Amino acid sequence: MAATEDREAPAPRARGGALAALTQAALALPILAIAARAGAAQVGEVGIAVLGYKERGLIKVTEPVIWANAQIAEVWEVQASAAIDIITGASPQLVTNLSGKPVQAVTGASINDRRNTGDLHVTRHFGDFALSGSYTESNEEDYHSRAYGVEGRWDLDHKLTTIAAGYGRSNDRVGSSIDQTLNAPRHTDEYMLGVTRILTPLSLVQSTVAIARGRGWYNDPYKLTLTFYPDQILPILLADRRPDHRDTLSWLTRYRRHFPGANATLQADYRYYRDDWGIRAHTLEVAWQQDLGDRWSVRPALRYYTQSAADFYSPTIPRPQPEIVSSDQRLAAFGGLSPSLRLTYRFAGGTVIEGTAGYVHDARSLRFGGGGSEAYTTLRAVFGLVSVSRPF
Amino acid sequence: MSLHRFAFRAMAAVNEVQVHAADRGAAAAMAAPAIAEVRRIEEKYSRYRPESVVSRINAQAGGAPVAIDEETAGLLDFADACWRQSAGLFDATSGVLRRAWRFEPGSAVPSREALEALLPRIGWQRVERTREAVRLPLAGMELDFGGFGKEYAVDRAALALREAGAESALVNLAGDLAILGPQPDGTPWNVGIRHPRVENVAIATLPVASGAIATSGDYERYLEVDGVRHCHVLDPRTGRSARGFRSVTVHAQTCIVAGSASTIAMLMGRDAGLEWLDGLAVAHFCVLEDGAIIDRFPATVS
Numbered sequence: 001m002a003a004t005e006d007r008e009a010p011a012p013r014a015r016g017g018a019l020a021a022l023t024q025a026a027l028a029l030p031i032l033a034i035a036a037r038a039g040a041a042q043v044g045e046v047g048i049a050v051l052g053y054k055e056r057g058l059i060k061v062t063e064p065v066i067w068a069n070a071q072i073a074e075v076w077e078v079q080a081s082a083a084i085d086i087i088t089g090a091s092p093q094l095v096t097n098l099s100g101k102p103v104q105a106v107t108g109a110s111i112n113d114r115r116n117t118g119d120l121h122v123t124r125h126f127g128d129f130a131l132s133g134s135y136t137e138s139n140e141e142d143y144h145s146r147a148y149g150v151e152g153r154w155d156l157d158h159k160l161t162t163i164a165a166g167y168g169r170s171n172d173r174v175g176s177s178i179d180q181t182l183n184a185p186r187h188t189d190e191y192m193l194g195v196t197r198i199l200t201p202l203s204l205v206q207s208t209v210a211i212a213r214g215r216g217w218y219n220d221p222y223k224l225t226l227t228f229y230p231d232q233i234l235p236i237l238l239a240d241r242r243p244d245h246r247d248t249l250s251w252l253t254r255y256r257r258h259f260p261g262a263n264a265t266l267q268a269d270y271r272y273y274r275d276d277w278g279i280r281a282h283t284l285e286v287a288w289q290q291d292l293g294d295r296w297s298v299r300p301a302l303r304y305y306t307q308s309a310a311d312f313y314s315p316t317i318p319r320p321q322p323e324i325v326s327s328d329q330r331l332a333a334f335g336g337l338s339p340s341l342r343l344t345y346r347f348a349g350g351t352v353i354e355g356t357a358g359y360v361h362d363a364r365s366l367r368f369g370g371g372g373s374e375a376y377t378t379l380r381a382v383f384g385l386v387s388v389s390r391p392f
Numbered sequence: 393m394s395l396h397r398f399a400f401r402a403m404a405a406v407n408e409v410q411v412h413a414a415d416r417g418a419a420a421a422m423a424a425p426a427i428a429e430v431r432r433i434e435e436k437y438s439r440y441r442p443e444s445v446v447s448r449i450n451a452q453a454g455g456a457p458v459a460i461d462e463e464t465a466g467l468l469d470f471a472d473a474c475w476r477q478s479a480g481l482f483d484a485t486s487g488v489l490r491r492a493w494r495f496e497p498g499s500a501v502p503s504r505e506a507l508e509a510l511l512p513r514i515g516w517q518r519v520e521r522t523r524e525a526v527r528l529p530l531a532g533m534e535l536d537f538g539g540f541g542k543e544y545a546v547d548r549a550a551l552a553l554r555e556a557g558a559e560s561a562l563v564n565l566a567g568d569l570a571i572l573g574p575q576p577d578g579t580p581w582n583v584g585i586r587h588p589r590v591e592n593v594a595i596a597t598l599p600v601a602s603g604a605i606a607t608s609g610d611y612e613r614y615l616e617v618d619g620v621r622h623c624h625v626l627d628p629r630t631g632r633s634a635r636g637f638r639s640v641t642v643h644a645q646t647c648i649v650a651g652s653a654s655t656i657a658m659l660m661g662r663d664a665g666l667e668w669l670d671g672l673a674v675a676h677f678c679v680l681e682d683g684a685i686i687d688r689f690p691a692t693v694s
Contacts, residue, residue: 018668018671019649021476021477023645029470029648030466030551
């Protein structure tokens with residue numbers, strides 16, 4: 001049996017961390033569930049993050065994301081964030097069967113876009129009830145979005161159960177750098193209902209159902225299909241044509257379980273998605289957050305995704321030509337695996353630095369049960385995220 | 393709804409559970425499991441009970457490891473966090489100093505030799521422990537849960553009340569207490585802080601809506617010789633009493649955190665202790681050695 005590692009009494013920790021350290025140690029004990037909030041002596045947080053994403057020929061950098069939240073007079077919470085995305089590189093736009101088999105072609109046209117986005121979230125607490133309002137704005141050359149939402153949360157049963165219900169509305173305008181005349185609206189109404197239940201002092205489950213009803217322009221002005229027919233000299237080039245509505249349902253269930261003996265938390269999420277375009281998707285993500293001492297945490301995660309194709313997905317234009325058809329491979333049947341690793345370091349003063357690196361591999365062969373779309377081009381991408389946050 | 397109070401003896405003190413309930417029967421049904429939980433913890437961890445885990449560990453000092461369960465391992469982890477956060481001042485093996493100290497009128501202050509003879513038996517860093525077992529490496533070493541054992545019982549009793557359906561209740565174990573929710577009319581509970589020099593008089597009344605309060609003081613067990621008060625909060629480095637505070641009261645979300653924070657502040661002494669409490673950003677109320685009051689409690693704490 002080993003004695004406590006440090007033979008000498010350690011130098012006193014920086015003071016801000018002491019409460020967190022004692023609270024952390026108390027959290028491992030089977031005492032009050034309210035201890036889960038005990039570390040929050042802080043009243044606010046500021047943070048900055050840089051995200052990078054790279055797939056063959058396409059680089060997307062989000063720089064920077066800045067966020068801040070603050071609690072005011074104990075009953076108000078304000079949260080705001082801003083981000084700028086810069087996307088550069090070539091975009092696959094055309095699906096053609098020129099070679100005999102439909103494949104996705106990179107047209108050589110390059111994208112250079114910049115997206116500015118910001119949001120504001122305000123919450124007012126009334127005892128066991130909290131009401132939030134939010135506003136999000138996103139602008140880029142060919143896309144503008146304004147969304148607002150309201151959400152209510154009730155703590156029941158001594159905060160062992162929390163019920164949340166919300167409504168959101170998003171008003172978007174879709175344009176195109178190719179077709180300057182395009183300026184089409186899209187409206188989405190979203191309804192959300194969720195329940196969080198603390199099962200034991202060490203585990204909780206959360207389940208949220210969201211239904212969205214969208215109307216308006218869904219065609220992607222950058223997606224084209226070029227189909228050659230053996231009995232026809234001239235090929236047909238067709239723009240993306242999708243329904244003018246989309247109703248979706250997504251159901252997300254998350255489970256968290258802390259293992260005090262191992263200083264670790266299991267995080268398991270399952271998401272079911274369906275829409276009236278015929279897409280059914282399942283996402284399963286399992287992560288293990290392991291604390292290594294007071295300062296370091298490591299979180300390996302693996303996500304699996306699988307979806308069926310939209311009813312109108314086709315890599316070639318069928319004959320007779322249907323009203324709606326799209327060769328966009330995001331509407332195809334495929335599956336994907338995405339491993340990632342996150343490292344966290346906590347400074348004594350409360351500042352947290354986090355770095356995440358991940359890999360995305362989407363392929364038709366990864367579809368659950370097989371049956372992935374033949375024309376799906378395997379996608380491999382890497383992403384990285386670095387963030388710094390500090391409480392105040 | 394009305395307030396029902398249940399006094400009970402445990403841990404060598406008179407303690408109390410208060411519950412707001414429709415009638416006394418309903419209140420008793422909620423208070424009973426909380427009181428039972430306090431008694432369970434006393435039996436399990438009291439060093440006065442030979443069959444307790446702590447007594448068995450102490451009896452095996454210098455001998456074989458003693459098997460412990462998950463709850464005990466968690467409490468020892470907590471003791472370890474206290475030791476680290478206090479730079480070694482909070483030491484769960486310092487109870488051995490009680491062999492030299494007699495906190496009774498007429499007793500003498502132990503000699504330097506008597507204390508120095510005990511210091512080699514103190515040293516949390518030498519305690520050998522895993523999740524499953526613990527061993528004190530030297531015969532004569534002692535473990536005790538002072539500073540967090542009773543406080544843990546407060547938190548466990550509060551949890552028992554909550555699980556029994558209490559929405560507005562208070563557990564008070566000899567001045568260390570936890571509060572479950574504000575009173576039914578929405579007002580906070582008024583917690584009286586004992587005057588460190590005048591028994592049965594409150595020096596302050598603090599409004600508390602939730603969380604826990606713990607007090608360390610020089611008035612519980614002490615020895616006064618030539619006008620100098622020697623209290624039972626002992627510095628593991630010298631074996632002598634902590635100086636600088638008459639009492640330190642801390643509010644935190646759990647009593648175990650409040651209790652360890654108040655004890656560590658006592659051990660640090662006035663200036664370092666006050667600075668440390670400030671850094672913790674917890675509400676606190678202190679009576680200094682000279683009687684001056686440092687009141688850093690907001691209008692209501694929750």
